Amino acid sequence: METLDLAPMIRAAGTVRLPGSKSISNRVLLLAALADGQTRVHDLLQSDDTERMLDALRTLGVPWQHDVAADCFVVDGVAGRFPVADADLFLGNAGTAFRPLTAALALSGGNYRLSGVPRMHERPIGDLVDALSQLGAAVTYTGNPGYPPLTIGKGTIRAGGTVSVRGDVSSQFLTALLMAAPLTGVAVHIEVVGELISKPYIEITLNLMARFGVQVEREGWQRFTVPGGACYRSPGDIHVEGDASSASYFLAAGAMGGGPVRVEGVGRNSIQGDVRFAEALEQLGVQITMGEHWIEASAPASGRLKAFDMDLNHIPDAAMTLAVMAVRCDGPCHLRNIASWRVKETDRIAAMATELRKIGVEVEEFDDSLRVTPPQTLRHAAIDTYDDHRMAMCFSLVTLAGTGVTINDPACVNKTFPGYFDAYRSIASPVPVVAIDGPSASGKGTVAARVAESLGYHYLDSGSLYRLVALATIRGGVTDDAAIAAVAETLPAEFVGGKILLSGADVTDAIRSEECAAMASKVAAIPAVRDALLERQRAYRQAPGLVAEGRDMGSVIFPDASSKFFLTASVEARAQRRYKQLMEKGLPANIDSLSQELSERDARDAARSVAPLKKLPDAVLVETSDMTVDEAVRFVAERIA
Numbered sequence: 001m002e003t004l005d006l007a008p009m010i011r012a013a014g015t016v017r018l019p020g021s022k023s024i025s026n027r028v029l030l031l032a033a034l035a036d037g038q039t040r041v042h043d044l045l046q047s048d049d050t051e052r053m054l055d056a057l058r059t060l061g062v063p064w065q066h067d068v069a070a071d072c073f074v075v076d077g078v079a080g081r082f083p084v085a086d087a088d089l090f091l092g093n094a095g096t097a098f099r100p101l102t103a104a105l106a107l108s109g110g111n112y113r114l115s116g117v118p119r120m121h122e123r124p125i126g127d128l129v130d131a132l133s134q135l136g137a138a139v140t141y142t143g144n145p146g147y148p149p150l151t152i153g154k155g156t157i158r159a160g161g162t163v164s165v166r167g168d169v170s171s172q173f174l175t176a177l178l179m180a181a182p183l184t185g186v187a188v189h190i191e192v193v194g195e196l197i198s199k200p201y202i203e204i205t206l207n208l209m210a211r212f213g214v215q216v217e218r219e220g221w222q223r224f225t226v227p228g229g230a231c232y233r234s235p236g237d238i239h240v241e242g243d244a245s246s247a248s249y250f251l252a253a254g255a256m257g258g259g260p261v262r263v264e265g266v267g268r269n270s271i272q273g274d275v276r277f278a279e280a281l282e283q284l285g286v287q288i289t290m291g292e293h294w295i296e297a298s299a300p301a302s303g304r305l306k307a308f309d310m311d312l313n314h315i316p317d318a319a320m321t322l323a324v325m326a327v328r329c330d331g332p333c334h335l336r337n338i339a340s341w342r343v344k345e346t347d348r349i350a351a352m353a354t355e356l357r358k359i360g361v362e363v364e365e366f367d368d369s370l371r372v373t374p375p376q377t378l379r380h381a382a383i384d385t386y387d388d389h390r391m392a393m394c395f396s397l398v399t400l401a402g403t404g405v406t407i408n409d410p411a412c413v414n415k416t417f418p419g420y421f422d423a424y425r426s427i428a429s430p431v432p433v434v435a436i437d438g439p440s441a442s443g444k445g446t447v448a449a450r451v452a453e454s455l456g457y458h459y460l461d462s463g464s465l466y467r468l469v470a471l472a473t474i475r476g477g478v479t480d481d482a483a484i485a486a487v488a489e490t491l492p493a494e495f496v497g498g499k500i501l502l503s504g505a506d507v508t509d510a511i512r513s514e515e516c517a518a519m520a521s522k523v524a525a526i527p528a529v530r531d532a533l534l535e536r537q538r539a540y541r542q543a544p545g546l547v548a549e550g551r552d553m554g555s556v557i558f559p560d561a562s563s564k565f566f567l568t569a570s571v572e573a574r575a576q577r578r579y580k581q582l583m584e585k586g587l588p589a590n591i592d593s594l595s596q597e598l599s600e601r602d603a604r605d606a607a608r609s610v611a612p613l614k615k616l617p618d619a620v621l622v623e624t625s626d627m628t629v630d631e632a633v634r635f636v637a638e639r640i641a
């Protein structure tokens with residue numbers, strides 16, 4: 001499985017042009033296909049879900065082409081009758097393709113077989129099939145009753161009458177019925193049973209049907225009438241708005257990372273319900289400004305995101321973004337009325353709870369709500385994404401809450417936003433790292449500590465971690481690699497006020513012995529030890545920045561470091577420095593044996609197979625043999641990017 005490591009971010013600001021809305025794109029494609037005349041669709045979302053719809057339309061004999069020069073998709077409508085009357089359609093996990101196509105094909109008088117990925121076969125469709133049956137359609141389940149896959153036969157469509165459909169599981173059932181109703185040629189009255197959820201999505205459907213010439217009459221949200229004889233006519237050109245759900249990640253980034261972050265493609269006049277995410281952000285104190293086609297978000301003036309308790313039924317997709325923002329709020333947050341999460345790409349309530357807990361958040365999970373209590377600190381975790389694009393995009397935001405994350409299967413964002421991570425990195429700036437590597441006694445510790453102090457950055461002496469493992473190993477009499485790695489995994493070390501503690505005891509001087517240094521070099525060659533210490537070292541990357549020194553800071557731990565240095569000096573110069581250091585501490589020393597030990601240690605550190613000591617091509621070489629400490633510090637400080 002592919003994974004993506006995201007560093008902790010220090011701020012977010014900039015502008016993102018949004019990809020087209022998934023909900024609008026797939027509705028427009030189907031309406032354009034069913035319409036009379038040619039439609040030129042501009043700004044169509046190009047992603048897995050729209051590809052499923054485009055593939056299906058091609059299989060059904062609807063002519064369409066991508067006019068690359070004009071940057072639009074041209075669909076030649078079939079005026080309500082698909083040319084291919086017998087076909088197999090695979091629709092992946094695209095609910096916005098599966099439900100409307102089911103309805104349109106069920107009322108088309110052909111024979112079709114519709115299937116998807118395993119998760120699609122777990123997503124209920126029974127309420128839609130029941131409603132279509134009331135109209136005389138012949139739809140049967142080929143797997144579990146109530147779920148795809150489906151077989152559609154030639155039904156006998158009944159004239160007039162009223163059909164009822166449940167509105168409290170997925171609003172896509174009503175959308176599908178509404179869009180397909182004109183194919184019957186007769187008036188169709190639809191009554192919604194139960195409280196209609198996600199109403200803004202129905203507004204999108206009605207708005208787009210009107211753009212294609214079909215006006216639906218409605219009485220509140222309970223009763224809809226599609227008039228008899230209604231048929232779709234192409235509006236000629238149609239523009240797809242930017243995706244308001246995708247906008248939520250960037251607006252949240254502006255709120256969590258300072259901002260301003262502007263999204264272009266949706267704004268004040270959007271027909272998408274998820275633009276109301278901006279109102280939800282305002283309740284958190286976020287500063288929002290809006291134009292006709294853009295929205296901008298900046299952090300609250302107070303600097304604190306306010307805790308919230310909100311009914312989020314009207315913005316179910318964007319609500320996921322709020323669940324992750326809750327980790328930075330100033331108190332427990334309750335997300336209510338989100339039961340529809342359970343039947344989306346995955347059970348999003350369960351998935352969100354599981355993954356938030358991995359990063360150290362306290363989460364209470366209820367049937368239709370989530371309560372999130374922000375922790376003092378977050379920890380790094382590998383986030384499972386459940387083949388759910390929104391899980392991947394949401395969890396990128398924890399990088400603005402003080403920790404890095406690993407996103408498993410990041411390509412799942414292709415469902416709606418193939419370029420998501422590039423767009424995110426274009427507005428989010430990683431916490432800067434100055435990586436200083438080099439051999440023993442080259443002066444990297446001294447220089448790194450001074451540079452960190454002058455910049456006000458955190459400081460990581462990575463060698464001390466290997467020395468601590470070495471000391472624990474010596475003291476515990478541990479010899480085999482697996483046991484040494486286990487020591488590294490659970491190393492009970494603390495850094496308190498300039499002192500280094502192991503199991504609570506001060507070992508600041510003990511880890512500096514030559515015996516410990518030699519052992520450190522040996523345990524550092526064990527791959528499992530290095531793996532065990534990896535995230536522990538990365539956790540030092542915190543705002544406002546980090547200066548990290550060791551052997552593999554620039555190559556393995558922080559390969560994206562903003563500045564990299566390789567500090568070195570001749571063996572003679574380094575042996576002299578170490579000799580002086582020991583003499584000052586009143587410890588016995590011998591120049592020749594120090595030279596010998598340094599050379600052996602350098603050779604071992606440079607020859608090992610994992611993370612060997614070496615100068616990277618992108619590191620600045622600092623030859624300190626003839627430099628004073630002050631000169632070396634100045635040399636580095638002047639070259640920090």
Ligand SMILES: Nc1ncnc2c1ncn2[C@@H]1O[C@H](COP(=O)(O)OP(=O)(O)OP(=O)(O)O)[C@@H](O)[C@H]1O
Binds near residue numbers: 441442578581
């Ligand atoms: N440019 C320099 N000129 C003279 N002495 C220096 C210079 N840089 C460092 N020193 C001295 O050399 C000694 C070793 O330096 P330091 O501990 O910083 O090296 P190091 O590379 O971090 O070593 P190790 O990897 O063993 O921890 C210190 O006493 C330090 O003051």
Ligand SMILES: Nc1ccn([C@H]2C[C@H](O)[C@@H](COP(=O)(O)O)O2)c(=O)n1
Binds near residue numbers: 463550
């Ligand atoms: N990033 C690091 C840091 C240290 N080591 C190993 C190699 C050294 O011999 C030993 C002690 O380091 P020092 O305190 O002298 O910097 O630890 C490493 O492999 N990778």
